[in-house]
Amino acid sequence: MAKTLTQDFVKGLWDEVPPFRLVLGLCPVLAVTKAVENGIGMGVATTFVLVCSNVLVATLRKVIPSKVRIASYIVIIATFVTIAELLMQAYTYPLFKKLGIFIPLIVVNCVILGRAEAFASKNGIFRSLLDGLGMGIGFTLSLMALAAVRELLGAGTLTFWEKPIQIMGPSFQPFSFMVEAPGAFVVLGLMLCMMNLVGKK
Amino acid sequence: MGDLVVLAISSIFINNIVLAQYLGNCPFLGTSKKMETAIGMGMAVIFVMVLAGIITWITNTYFLQKLGLEYLRTVAFILVIASLVQFVEMFLKKIIPALYAGLGIFLPLITTNCAVMGVCLILVNEEYNFMQALVASFSYAVGFAVALILFAGVRERILIARVPRPLQDTSIALVTAGILSLTFFAFKGMV
Numbered sequence: 001m002a003k004t005l006t007q008d009f010v011k012g013l014w015d016e017v018p019p020f021r022l023v024l025g026l027c028p029v030l031a032v033t034k035a036v037e038n039g040i041g042m043g044v045a046t047t048f049v050l051v052c053s054n055v056l057v058a059t060l061r062k063v064i065p066s067k068v069r070i071a072s073y074i075v076i077i078a079t080f081v082t083i084a085e086l087l088m089q090a091y092t093y094p095l096f097k098k099l100g101i102f103i104p105l106i107v108v109n110c111v112i113l114g115r116a117e118a119f120a121s122k123n124g125i126f127r128s129l130l131d132g133l134g135m136g137i138g139f140t141l142s143l144m145a146l147a148a149v150r151e152l153l154g155a156g157t158l159t160f161w162e163k164p165i166q167i168m169g170p171s172f173q174p175f176s177f178m179v180e181a182p183g184a185f186v187v188l189g190l191m192l193c194m195m196n197l198v199g200k201k
Numbered sequence: 202m203g204d205l206v207v208l209a210i211s212s213i214f215i216n217n218i219v220l221a222q223y224l225g226n227c228p229f230l231g232t233s234k235k236m237e238t239a240i241g242m243g244m245a246v247i248f249v250m251v252l253a254g255i256i257t258w259i260t261n262t263y264f265l266q267k268l269g270l271e272y273l274r275t276v277a278f279i280l281v282i283a284s285l286v287q288f289v290e291m292f293l294k295k296i297i298p299a300l301y302a303g304l305g306i307f308l309p310l311i312t313t314n315c316a317v318m319g320v321c322l323i324l325v326n327e328e329y330n331f332m333q334a335l336v337a338s339f340s341y342a343v344g345f346a347v348a349l350i351l352f353a354g355v356r357e358r359i360l361i362a363r364v365p366r367p368l369q370d371t372s373i374a375l376v377t378a379g380i381l382s383l384t385f386f387a388f389k390g391m392v
Contacts (some may be wrong), residue, residue: 026313027319074283082276104318104322105318107275107318109315121234168346180386181221182380189374191334191375192371193372194367
């Protein structure tokens with residue numbers, strides 16, 4: 001029993017880490033990873049929504065009729081996204097401004113609906129909580145890794161919270177292609193390639 | 202009138218929804234393996250995005266803003282889009298079966314296409330009036346279709362190319378999308 005619980009948690013960190021293995025929910029991954037800070041903010045917001053919606057879906061899984069389940073899941077997710085949106089607006093306004101329309105767009109992040117449908121609708125509350133937490137942390141870490149590469153090459157800095165830290169020396173010429181749209185696609189493609197190289201299954 | 206033309210061109214090319222605004226990437230990668238599916242998805246998105254853009258614009262202007270309920274926007278929009286897609290699906294099945302057979306499987310996918318929701322939010326955030334909203338949602342959708350069809354053309358060629366093993370499938374697709382995005386980048390100076 002304990003083993004399956006750990007598995008529920010750990011699989012989100014490597015085996016099924018959302019943006020790489022499942023190739024779901026790519027839009028926020030590509031869009032917000034210009035700076036590590038944005039990646040962390042987006043990751044935490046998504047984790048919050050993922051955990052809450054997983055728990056609520058698991059709680060209500062016997063009540064929701066299967067014909068209207070997708071619609072019900074969407075309403076549940078949208079409610080938590082609204083809560084996250086209002087909280088961020090109140091407490092972390094600069095970050096809220098930077099992430100812009102990608103916060104409401106957490107609603108249509110396929111990872112969340114995917115977990116609700118594939119996992120939470122069939123499993124107990126505690127297991128769903130662990131699954132959501134694992135997936136969320138995996139998602140956050142991948143966002144951070146992608147953002148770190150892009151920010152380091154594109155601006156020569158790393159921004160963990162509000163203040164950028166200069167990493168590259170003064171003679172470093174920023175590789176501004178990296179922080180623009182094309183860089184996002186290319187870096188993600190190459191990271192996927194490296195994951196395939198390292199963890200062949 | 203001139204403004205609308207500029208708006209249309211900039212929404213199709215310069216602010217291309219997939220390649221410059223990073224929206225709708227899942228269907229972009231998912232349905233671009235074959236030219237036929239790419240065209241089907243492109244058409245379905247044009248159809249739904251224009252309808253969704255107009256209806257959410259009306260919802261926002263005449264209901265949410267009038268009643269001071271802007272904080273419910275996310276919930277309201279996703280419900281409008283989901284029910285619209287469902288309705289369009291049923292409508293086409295009954296009235297135009299030929300079109301339904303063509304678009305059929307793509308319609309349910311559109312509910313979770315973040316490009317549709319994203320365009321609805323952009324229209325509201327930019328405070329467009331009705332004509333601008335109509336033109337912008339149509340041109341964003343055309344931009345999506347253009348990018349998807351171009352990308353499908355490139356991917357069909359990749360299929361017969363020899364790609365190193367770790368780079369295969371999604372990985373090479375993403376790098377290709379990056380290069381395509383770079384070409385769209387060149388439109389930046391146009392307007």
